Amino acid sequence: MKLFAIFGDPVAHSRSPLMHNSVFKNLNYKACYTRIHLQDGSKLKETFLSLKLSGANITVPHKEAAYAACDEVRGFAKKVGVVNTIVNENGRLIGYNTDADGFMFAIKEFGDVKNILILGAGGTAKALASKFIDSGIKVSVMNRSDSRLSYFKELGCECFNWDNFEIKKYDLVLNSTSAGLKDKEFPAPLALIEQILNNTSFVAEVIYGKITPFLKLAKEKNITCKDGADMLLAQGILANELFVNSELKSDDIEHYMSKSFTL
Numbered sequence: 001m002k003l004f005a006i007f008g009d010p011v012a013h014s015r016s017p018l019m020h021n022s023v024f025k026n027l028n029y030k031a032c033y034t035r036i037h038l039q040d041g042s043k044l045k046e047t048f049l050s051l052k053l054s055g056a057n058i059t060v061p062h063k064e065a066a067y068a069a070c071d072e073v074r075g076f077a078k079k080v081g082v083v084n085t086i087v088n089e090n091g092r093l094i095g096y097n098t099d100a101d102g103f104m105f106a107i108k109e110f111g112d113v114k115n116i117l118i119l120g121a122g123g124t125a126k127a128l129a130s131k132f133i134d135s136g137i138k139v140s141v142m143n144r145s146d147s148r149l150s151y152f153k154e155l156g157c158e159c160f161n162w163d164n165f166e167i168k169k170y171d172l173v174l175n176s177t178s179a180g181l182k183d184k185e186f187p188a189p190l191a192l193i194e195q196i197l198n199n200t201s202f203v204a205e206v207i208y209g210k211i212t213p214f215l216k217l218a219k220e221k222n223i224t225c226k227d228g229a230d231m232l233l234a235q236g237i238l239a240n241e242l243f244v245n246s247e248l249k250s251d252d253i254e255h256y257m258s259k260s261f262t263l
């Protein structure tokens with residue numbers, strides 16, 4: 001029996017166990033997927049190895065620590081320094097990033113987006129900003145603190161904190177902060193959020209499974225919005241494909257993972 005897990009803090013809200021176990025159970029794949037509440041990201045590797053995990057997903061706030069924990073990082077994760085999926089290859093931790101492709105899939109329905117404002121500058125924002133720039137999209141980033149903005153400046157994004165933000169028109173505003181996991185929390189002061197929402201065509205939120213205050217306000221303003229559920233599903237399918245390494249058919253993985261969303 002193979003064991004997989006998601007590491008995070010908080011992690012109780014994660015739907016990943018439901019999604020991956022739905023695939024394993026329905027396709028008779030001898031594996032089980034669980035949650036691990038990890039506070040100290042520097043303990044990720046020793047925890048992974050001591051539990052003899054075959055693979056893992058990593059969520060807030062450990063995606064950059066996960067990059068550092070890997071023995072080898074492949075593909076897009078190597079470029080951005082952010083890992084959300086780890087596969088155990090003969091005792092070596094191999095890191096990947098499936099978030100960015102998952103999000104690109106999720107926003108397809110918004111059509112031709114040319115100009116995005118990202119709220120937040122964490123691991124998820126890094127991966128998404130880099131993917132957007134690669135796709136020819138103009139990216140602005142606003143974060144509450146300055147320390148994490150240097151990465152985005154080097155990437156060619158326009159960068160702001162809450163004090164020096166200058167309002168412009170955006171096609172899409174994306175909340176990539178973890179504000180909203182707690183009730184009543186907005187990703188920036190409310191006056192700023194009001195101004196931003198009044199100047200965008202679409203809104204996306206990476207948090208799923210609840211209407212965050214940010215999403216609620218966007219809906220009240222009749223803006224076309226979506227939460228993080230489609231992104232979660234798409235990144236999960238890509239991660240599961242890496243976990244089972246071609247032993248299951250992609251169409252079957254997609255079918256049973258999508259089905260878990262209707263449970």
Ligand code: NDP
Pocket residue numbers: 059060061062063099102120121122123124125143144145148176177178179181185186187188206207208228229231232233235
């Ligand atoms: P990180 O911890 O790397 O980054 C968090 C970011 O949020 C930082 O920019 C931080 O600002 C900001 N932040 C945290 N709390 C607040 C607050 N109260 N007000 C304003 N800003 C705040 O997290 P990740 O990037 O890994 O994840 C972010 C979110 O994305 C999580 O909620 C995660 O669950 C979700 N997610 C969802 C996915 C999906 O499939 N739907 C996939 C990936 C992520 P500062 O730099 O100042 O600390």
